[in-house]
Amino acid sequence: MMKKYFGVSVSLFLVLLVWACSSDTDEGVDPPPTAPTFNRVTLLTNWADNIIIPSYQSFTDTFATFETSFQIFSQERTQGNFDAVRSAWEAAYRSWQHVSMFEIGPAEQNGLRLNVNTFPADVLLIEDQIAGGTYDFTLSSTRDSKGFAALDYLFNGPEDALASFTNATTGDGRITYTSDVILDIGTRVNEVLAAWESQFRDSFIASDGSSSTSSVDRMTNDYIFYFERFLRAGKMGIPAGVFTGEVAPNTLEAFYQEGLGNALFQEGLDAVQDFFNGVRFNGGANDVGFDDYLRTITGGDELAQSINNQMNMARTEVNALDSFLSEIENNDPPVAMLEAYGEVQRLVPLIKTDMFSLLSIDVDFVDADGD
Amino acid sequence: MHKLKLFSQEPVEAAPLAVFRILFGILMLWSMLRFWSYGWIEKLYIAPKFHFSFYGFEWVKPLGLWTYGLFFVCGLSAILITLGFKYRLAMLTFFLSFTYIELMDKTTYLNHYYFVSILSFLLLFLPANAYFSLDAKYDKSKRFKYVPKWNIDVLKLLLALVYIYAGLAKLNSDWLLQAMPLKIWLASKTDVPLMGSLMGKAWVPYVFSWFGALYDLTIPFLLLYKPTRWLAFFLVAVFHIMTSVLFNIGMFPYIMIFSTLIFFDAGFHHKLLDFLSKTFRWDTSVFDAKATLREKHNTLTILKYGIVSLFFAVQLLLPWRYLTYPGELFWTEEGYRFSWRVMLMEKAGYAQFKIVNKASGKWFYVDNSEFLTPFQEKQMAFQPDFILEYAHFLRDHFAKEGQDTIEIYVESYVTLNGRRSTEFIDPKVNLLEQRESFKHKKWVRPFKDDIKGI
Known part of the structure; x- marks a missing residue:
């Protein structure tokens, strides 16, 4: 009796098992989407080799040009040389927007984003440090006295910036300070690039799993974190008073060069969209990105399109604005800027909720059990 | 006693209950140590500035650094439960401390924590220390080889309830017809050992979904029915190990695997206990004095039956409370928790x-x-x-x-x-x-789609 039933159950189970393993034909079940299994290695390789490393290389090149132009200026402090410095600095600042989001691995260890681009700059601290001649850029307390924001102040802040460098008594101190700020940025980014090129690239690609510590999950979290906190809030939301109800123009990125903040936002948004679509940094060919990953999942194609449409919409709205500074200072509340911010904001649920959900990526590394 | 036939007095061996108690204690101790060692006490209960409370339990809050003490007490009571020392007090302490922990912040709500809470409540009323325990060793009056059958049946009933309700909850169009959410979850699991290459296939989530629903709905019966019991246990092990490989679900699979041992005959449990006593060289002959626990006909016993009956009535009805709310359950989550979903x-x-x-x-x-x-x-x-x-x-x-x-x-x-x-x-x-209440929250937007089923 017992044997009989046991036999029946075992054979039932086996039938189930055989059915489960053999129905690998496409009939009867949903047709598989275009690419049934998405190869995360391809995605990670494109990110590393065609986007992240080339972006860093481009940044270090642009930054080297700026460094050279500053050296020339420090030898010969003419208006012409100063203009060259300022435009090289602006090019480097724009280029920075294409690497800022990659706060992963070596950049994360370095604390690169906070060290290179904390704003607003602490003007009093900068002047104190220049006057005193002593400062330690390895301390986190000096972050708002260095980086691009400090350079913005040094080049554009004072009524007559050039005169502050040519001043017979204080000019040399200012030159030294500025070149130390430049050195700090350059050293850090070069270290990060070297780490990517030497070994981090390989370990980044090798970590191709789906756990919360694997590269795709972490990069995706870093991506939305950058978008929410630095692009959306840092460049627009905080200055427009979205989180306090009070406008704060002094918290604008590139505060001392009116209008540059808008351009930096656009650069950041371009970088974010290119990363989403997997566009190669050099040449701009469309390679594997989040959009392709999404397309392997039901409903993902439509979502990828919506995200791209929304990014374009946000770009158009922000493009139509006056300089952020005048938007904020001439309107209370700054309605047009808040509306443009609203379009940027609409991307957050699309990415953080819909995209994360479809790709089965946990928001932040929530280290706890589920059921 | 005839009118309370529900509570079968037929004497059966207490060994399964003893094994259940020991394994429960060990797993709970392990859970506490695991939780502590992962730094989750700090992360989930001390670091946050604000904690989400269950309605009516707003007074249950983390105790600052004393929260560690709470976990310590909980872990200590788990040790005492394992040893069967001062069993009732230990179980009461465990139930209270564990439940307090779970009530501190509903962010961490998990069905299996709820399961542990109600299981420990039920165990309060069972003589799980009658056999193979320190209580029984030192106190002859607590030592019984046989206990009334209902004491074991209620554990089987609770497990059956959990499985069947979990199975019923899967009978909806998302789960069965769309293979959701498994379709999304499995698609990213191409890196799991052995099964990884299967995970990208379109039919796999359907098989998993249907098998999962079928498993939940039938496993209690396969476990109850002797001829299929080993097969059932094999399925239990395969199913839960698979879920633990695929998903981040902590201790739950192990709790379920060990809990289902209660369905086995006493002979099986004796083998386990013999193994234990041989390994640790304990003299366990004292437990086999063949005494039978007989429940006295007094108010206390009636009260106990009342509580246990009420407990099951609540368990039986609670998962259906969602029917009293309008709208889609998955969307509003009104009546979602405590229902084995x-x-x-x-x-x-x-x-x-x-x-x-x-x-x-x-x-x-x-x-x-x-x-x-x-x-x-x-x-x-x-x-x-x-x-x-x-x-x-x-x-x-x-x-x-x-x-x-x-x-x-x-x-x-x-x-x-x-x-x-x-x-x-x-x-x-x-x-x-708006105020929190058990009433329907009208300010939740209606769900734009339709999920059919239970």
């Missing part, structure tokens, strides 16, 4: 709170990360009761900052089982005018 939803949301100053008309958005941990924010964003509680917390916070005449609105989007996110809460409703 496990792994049914891939749900995520985004909630942005707008604080409006009535007097000046000025407004601003809240940076949630200022008040909530990422885990809390994630859980809050798709559960209406969390959203409401958080809004009231924000009122208290900003009132302190002098913004006393404020209104709070939320702009929120939720995605459920792969559907595009849609507006979740009516953004025109001032959340400060």
